[in-house]
Amino acid sequence: MTSSLSLQGAGLGLRRALLPELLTLDAGAVDFLECAPDNWIGVGGRYGEGLAQLAERFPLACHGLSLSLGGPAPLDHHFLRQIRGFLDRYQVPLFSEHLSYCADDGHLYDLIPLPFTDEAVRHTAARIREVQDALGRRIAVENISYYAAPFQAMSEIDFLQAVLNEADCDLLLDINNVVVNACNHRYDAAEFLAQVPAERVACLHVAGHYDEAPDLKIDTHGASVRPDVWQLLASAYQHLGNVPTLLERDFNLPPVAELLEEVACIRDLQAGAQTLEVRHG
Template sequence: MPVSLAGAGLGLRRALLDALIEAPAGAFDFLECAPDNWIGVGGRLGDKLAELSSRHPLSCHGLSLSLGGPDPLDADFLRKTRDFLDRHHVALYSEHLSYCSADGHLYDLLPIPFTDEAVRHVAARIRDVQDALGRRIAIENVSYYAAPFQALSEIDFINAVLIEADCDLLLDVNNVFVNAINHGYDARAFIQAMPTARIASLHIAGHFDEADDLKIDTHGTSVKDDVWALLGFTYATHGVRPTLLERDFNIPPLAELLGEIERIRHLQRDAA
């Protein structure tokens, strides 16, 4: 059976495999990987993943289901994903509230129009995914730079999908901060409008300051002070949730990442 998540986790990247295996006990509370990048991987890498998942709770964050897309869901991929989640006793599976394919892969996570029709479309697909995986999933609020159409506000769109699909939320605090700057809304008001009971976990990451009014969600730098402050506000508003530090490139030595893990833990202790 899946184990529960708690505390502060770290993204499992291949460049960190050996360091994670050798890390002292208690250095992090859980790991998260993208099953899309690990399904079918065997040999030395597969053995290391199995070792880590046997020692640490594992969450999974999908990349390619394309929940908002027009193409049929990939039943074979869903079957393989379910097998992966079961084999590694994954505590939580999440995917992006976006799409990445339309008659072929688009190699990006693209925003869904904020409309009632899109709510019904994506919610039906999330329900199908939950049925196929035999588990409840969480959807992540994504960063975006241009919105195709907004009949609803982003807040109303996300809340409507959560209710219609009867799924949970992976609240990405950095994405809220980035979108708030880029689209001119109040990040704290957005956080407050998210439904506490639906929040399964949180993500936090670094971003690039292109300009005062343009932030790029890169996952390639340390977390900014304003985002740390927003994470603390999120805990104060909704209570402590398991929180994942994402770092996808410019990956520093593990010790530096563990310093950020400790900062998450410090904020969690303060909130508790």
């Protein structure tokens, strides 16, 4: 299968509303872009042309939205063939999806958390293997933020480790989601991070959230990255190495220049981690 570990540096999420500004980016402004193929398959016209132009200039990662890896309905193999064609066309080095489900006799338009049970591990891992076979490549699964917790026979980190091992897939570690879940579900984010298997991590995500209350964070992807997320990201580089990292922003989109300031923060943290690695190497 195709390796997914060929991205590097700091990237930015490709959103249609940002397309005109992204097309004017200087070379090297970002190291890669990431898009959801669900929103771009079959798209033509100026949007399709814009995507093709950007894919020629920057490596393109893909982050799926609707495969419903943990869901009860059979996987959509027609859609998987479309995804494979998209990944091949744009020579995408990394495809990721959410460790959740989002469909049951129709799309639910939300990421529904899975129960943390052995049965869910076996069910979801088998579907991930089926997806990897269909796409002809390893994929990465992302830890989601969640608020209602289904039945939990094991901890979140134990469930995550079990799925990764059973499916033999990679991990897209969302640092913001770790911070959000640690607050909302009363665990220690640093302890969670320390148990993440570094050899599985293909990419990191950072994004903004909203502090509703001291004990409640809401994952919005609609604000600047919070200080506690930056702090955990710096710790992640110490544990995981200089992993490629994407800035996600889905709503309340500012000018691209403001987003590039946050991309620069990612690069600064990566450079600092690299310096420490050289000193102690």
